[in-house]
Structure formats: C-alpha cells, structure tokens
Amino acid sequence: MPAMPCCFSFFRCRFPDDLDERGTFQISLQRRAGQALGIMAAYCPDYDGLVIEGLTEESDTAIAQWNQEHPEAELLAGLAIMEVNGRRKGEEIMAELRPGRAETLEMRVTQNLTPVQWTILREAKRKKRCLKRAEEVERLLELLVVGGDRDAPDECCSICLDKLHGSVIVRLPCGHHFHKICTAKWFASGTCQKCPLCNQKMSISAAS
Numbered sequence: 609m610p611a612m613p614c615c616f617s618f619f620r621c622r623f624p625d626d627l628d629e630r631g632t633f634q635i636s637l638q639r640r641a642g643q644a645l646g647i648m649a650a651y652c653p654d655y656d657g658l659v660i661e662g663l664t665e666e667s668d669t670a671i672a673q674w675n676q677e678h679p680e681a682e683l684l685a686g687l688a689i690m691e692v693n694g695r696r697k698g699e700e701i702m703a704e705l706r707p708g709r710a711e712t713l714e715m716r717v718t719q720n721l722t723p724v725q726w727t728i729l730r731e732a733k734r735k736k737r738c739l740k741r742a743e744e745v746e747r748l749l750e751l752l753v754v755g756g757d758r759d760a761p762d763e764c765c766s767i768c769l770d771k772l773h774g775s776v777i778v779r780l781p782c783g784h785h786f787h788k789i790c791t792a793k794w795f796a797s798g799t800c801q802k803c804p805l806c807n808q809k810m811s812i813s814a815a816s
C-alpha cells in the first residue's frame with residue numbers, strides 16, 4: 609500500500625514506535641561538549657514544557673544529528689518538550705538545555721500541544737514578525753539619512769518640534785525632513801509607515 613500523503617506538513621508524518629495514546633514519546637539525546645543544540649524554543653517561565661518554534665540552520669547541532677539518525681522520532685517545529693532530565697517548568701528546561709550543561713538529555717516530547725502552548729507558539733511567531741519589521745524600518749531609515757547639518761533645512765522636526773540642526777536627520781521620499789530618532793519612534797508606533805506631515809505612505813521594500 610502506498611504511503612498516505614501527509615495532510616499537514618506541520619505535524620509529524622512518521623511516529624516513533626513507543627508513541628503513547630497522548631501523543632508523547634521519549635528520547636535520549638546525546639550531545640558533545642560544546643555542541644550547539646540547534647533549537648529555537650518558546651516558553652512561559654512558570655508553565656510546564658516548551659514549544660519547538662523551529663530548528664537552527666546549522667547541520668552540526670545535536671538535534672540535526674538526532675533527526676538524521678532517528679527519522680522515526682524527529683524533533684520538529686510544533687512539538688513540545690515536556691520534560692528534560694526530570695525538569696518540567698519552561699525556564700528549568702531551558703537552563704538544562706544550555707550549552708555546557710548535561711551531555712545526555714532525557715526528553716519527553718509531545719505532539720499534543722495544550723491551548724496555552726499553542727498561544728505561546730503563536731505569540732513567538734508574531735514577535736518574530738514584529739522584529740523583522742522593525743529591522744526593515746531600521747535599514748530603511750539608514751537609506752533615508754541625509755548628510756550632516758549642511759543638508760538639514762532650517763526648520764523644526766514636526767514630530768518633536770525641536771530644531772533639525774545638530775541631529776541625524778532623514779528625508780522621506782515626499783521630501784519632508786525629521787530627526788531620524790523621531791521617525792524611528794513614529795514608524796515603530798504605527799502599523800504602516802506614513803509621513804507624519806503629508807501622510808504619504810512609505811514602501812519599505814521599494815526603498816531597500
């Protein structure tokens with residue numbers, strides 16, 4: 609019989625033999641001294657377990673190695689690590705996973721996330737998106753900086769109402785000038801990036 613197609617690539621396609629009825633399995637992960645684990649995880653300090661947000665891209669990590677050798681029990685994004693060496697709270701597990709701690713990691717992993725764990729995973733993704741956006745804004749502002757006082761018009765920044773002279777300033781595509789720091793705050797506070805004076809919308813990708 610041909611293998612069933614996997615409906616949700618997010619979920620596991622193959623299951624370890626000892627998967628119990630709660631979707632939990634046990635693994636014993638070995639790592640060399642100083643070897644990176646290779647995991648991105650999200651957790652709440654006082655809540656049990658941590659959620660695997662993703663794996664890092666390096667191939668030499670303990671988890672990359674584990675996944676290669678144990679395709680039937682891979683550690684993947686969307687699973688939750690419920691226990692490591694007897695520790696259960698998120699922050700205790702994180703401490704146990706730190707490089708330089710235990711070389712043997714006895715883990716209990718589950719594919720059945722609790723509602724709180726789903727929320728933790730969703731929030732972690734949202735934060736990552738916000739951070740990416742903020743980095744884009746930062747790069748954009750770098751491109752809009754105009755050189756020195758010579759280029760600064762003898763005006764005030766209409767965000768903070770202080771003189772433009774004497775600070776790093778940016779010129780938006782509409783031609784309006786503001787302090788760079790004020791523009792950064794302004795852009796960061798809104799869901800889209802518009803000139804505070806004329807409302808012209810900035811296209812982040814167009815400027816990069």
Ligand SMILES: [Zn+2]
Nearest residue numbers: 765768787790
């Ligand atoms: Zn200002």
Ligand SMILES: [Zn+2]
Nearest residue numbers: 782784803806
């Ligand atoms: Zn403008």
